[in-house]
Amino acid sequence: MEDGKLTVRAVERALDIMLCFTDSSNLSLTEIAVRVSLHKSTVHRLLASLEGKGFVVRDFATDKYRLGFRIWELSANMTHSDDPAIILLPEMERLRDQLDETISLYVCDGLERVRIQAVESNQAIRRVAAIGARLPLYVGASSKILVAFAEPQVQEALMKAKNMPVGLERSVFLKQLADVLSQGYATSVEERELGAAAVAVPIFNQAHTLVASLAVSGPSNRLTLEKMKEHAPVLLEAARRMGKMVR
Template identity: 70%
Template sequence: MEEAKSTVRAVERALDILLCYTDATELTLTEISTRVSLHKSTVYRLLASLEAKGFLIREPEGDKYRLGFSIWELSAHMSQGDDPGMVLLPEMERLRDQVNETISLYVLSGQERVRVQAVQSNHAIRRVAPIGVRMPLYVGASSKILLAFGEAQVQQQVMMDAELAGIHRDTFLHQLHETQKAGYATSVEEREPGAAALSAPVFNRAGKLVAALAVSGPSNRLTLEVMHEQAPVIVEAARRMSTMLR
């Protein structure tokens, strides 16, 4: 039993190391050790195993590791029908051409949201949206969508994070209620100064929330007035995407 627990723990730690690369291309042993809160000697042994299986590659010079070809081999066999980011990409491009702002698709991951697909605006000044970035769920238009139309249990968990961040419980719940009522959400400089976003829900055939579709851009261009004008456009785009997933 003890050996089984130790094996499971090693697997979990190895997966934690791979998840460090959701927002990084290269990481040193020290950086990985800090991120996963493990001693360097433990991390070094795990890195050696991941490197041996091709999941990580160590740079010839220096102490940096990057993702290996085994990751790409696995992803190549992922069904596009199971990947909403690929299925919905044409509609995201169509929406980008309509509103000429950056379009993103977010999914829920624990108590965070992850950008799984993005189409950049053609404006010279725009919101750059790298794929794989993880963000907190207590701020932002997409977070409101994922919480308002998602599981009540997640709302309760995130509410504690919101209160720790100085967001009053009643304010938090009111935002979610207004989001449900309107069918879309907006945010202006909630997470980042100078940025604004508009978001709507995408559902699957069972009527369960799959993702949050978002339009984002500079707040001086994507004002509240502009976002409310664009709301029917993004809501309709999200409805079409929901139909595609069915």
């Protein structure tokens, strides 16, 4: 039994190492060890195993690691027919061209939201959206959408969590969610990031199940509350079309 536990722990640690590359393309042994909070000797052994299987590659010139080609081999065999990030990309690009702001797609994962797709604005000053970014469910327009339209157990779990931001009262947060349900969209101005604003709407599939949050984001001095209210009907119509495309 102990061997089984050790094996699972080793797998979890190896996966933690792989996840380090979600926001960095090249990392040294020391940088990885710091990120996963493990001794360098342990990380070195795990990297050696991953390298042996082709999941990471070591650049001896820089002594840094990067993802190996085995990752792309696996991704080539993914089923994209039901993936909203793939299916909805053309619609997101059209919406970006129409509104000239950054368009993002978020899904709920536990008590976080994950940006699974993004199309950045062509404007010189724009909202940069990293795909794969994980963000809290307490703040931001898309967070409000994913919580307000979620199953009751999601809201219950969030209310019981102990990591609610300082200064955000549960009663205020619940009132925000009620407002979102009433108007059908959510807005945020510098809630999570200084100088940034966003408006978001829900995407429901044909079974009326919440699939994702569709958001438009940009600089708060350009994406004002008045502008976001103007964008809301456009977003809602786009979300309606997108909902017919996903299961």
